[in-house]
Amino acid sequence: MEGKSLTYQFKTAGIVIKLIVINLAVFLLVNLTAFLLEIPREQLAQWFVLPDTFGELIVQPWSFITYSFLHFGFWHLFWNMLWLYWFGGFVLNLFNSKRFLTIYLLGAISGGLYYVLAYNFFPVFSTTTGYLIGASAAVxxxxxxxxxxxxxxxxxxxxxxxxIWHIGAFVVLLDLIQLPTSGNAGGLIAHLGGAVFGYVYAIQLAKGNDIGKWFENVMEWFENLFTPRTKKPFKKVHRTTPAASGRSNAKPEKTNNxxxxxxxxxxIGKSGYDSLTKAEKDFLFKAGKED
Structure with a gap:
């Protein structure tokens, strides 16, 4: 019963909470498995980190996204999730969860591209090798x-x-200042890649150009691919319809429920299921069970 309750809470949670839960779950899974089996975390997660060479990327292109859900250090995870929770609320006040996820994932991909290109074209990285993990670019x-x-x-x-633009300018400036002296130059470049995408997306969207729409369509296609056609986000609830004219036994009014x-x-018809509050989702869920 408890398991069902947790599953329901996750399904009805907002996109920010879902992302935080997924990141935390992956962190615990990787670190606990590495500890119990005495396997280096890098070896355990090697197919999901973002490598720095084109040769490796060809055989694991999915790592452009999977790397952004991996954290080996607790504080790395903590600060990323704190920033995600804080600023995620501002975005969701204006946009739906699908656009939020588009910004997050395309930001991760953009950060990954900057990282790979930097390691392959900038001389400063010619004598080093590495891999990229963490949600920093997406955040x-x-x-x-x-x-x-x-x-x-x-x-x-x-x-x-x-x-809020003062905070944005501060974090970008901080990354630029640290870049020449930091031991994590590749990670900082990934931060800048995510920042550049976020900025360009916002400016274009303000002009009426949604450069992330294609990605939303791809996500929708994948969602439909793995979702049975008969599956609905909630149990069937009947909408009452006016009784046929001439029938004297029809109820004149609908019940409050x-x-x-x-x-x-x-x-839901106007704004989608994700626009519902938790109380509305709970009410609809209970109504479906009583139907």
Missing amino acids: RAIVIFIAAYNPNTEVRLIFFTVK QKKVDTILDK
Whole structure:
């Protein structure tokens, strides 16, 4: 029963919470497995980290996305998820979960491309090898996207208030300052790759050009590919219809519960299932069980 409850809570959670849970689950799985089997984490996750050579990338192209769900260090995971939770709320106040996920994943891919190109074309990396892990590039894309799209949003930082573009500019400037002296230059370049994508996406979207629409369509295609046609996000709930004219035994009014169901179904029709609040999802779920 508890397992079903947890599964239901995950399914009805927002996209930010889902991403945090997935990142945390992968972190625990990799680190605990490596510990119990006495296997180096790098060896265990070698097919999911992003390598720095084109030869390796050809045989594991999926690593452009999988690397962004891997963290070997707790604090690396903690700070990435904190930034994701904080700025994810700003994005979801304006856009739906599908666009949020598009920014996140394309930001990861952009960061990965910057990383690979830097290691193969910049002389400073000619004597080093490495791999890329972590959600930093994807999170940077989220941060810079909202900082560019809605720059004048004000954020309270303990004792003072700043505009959100100030935070975006600060994190990018910090990465640039650290780049020449940091031992993680490749990772910082990936941060910049995510930031560049977030900025370009926001600017183009403000002009009416949705450069991420194609990716949303790809995700939708994959979702339909693995989802049975009969499967629905909630159990069947009937919408009441007016009784045929001339029937004297029809109920003149809907029950309060059915009115609420109809209102929720209308909201789904206009804004999608993810637009529902947790209370509305719970109510619809219970109504479906009683049907």
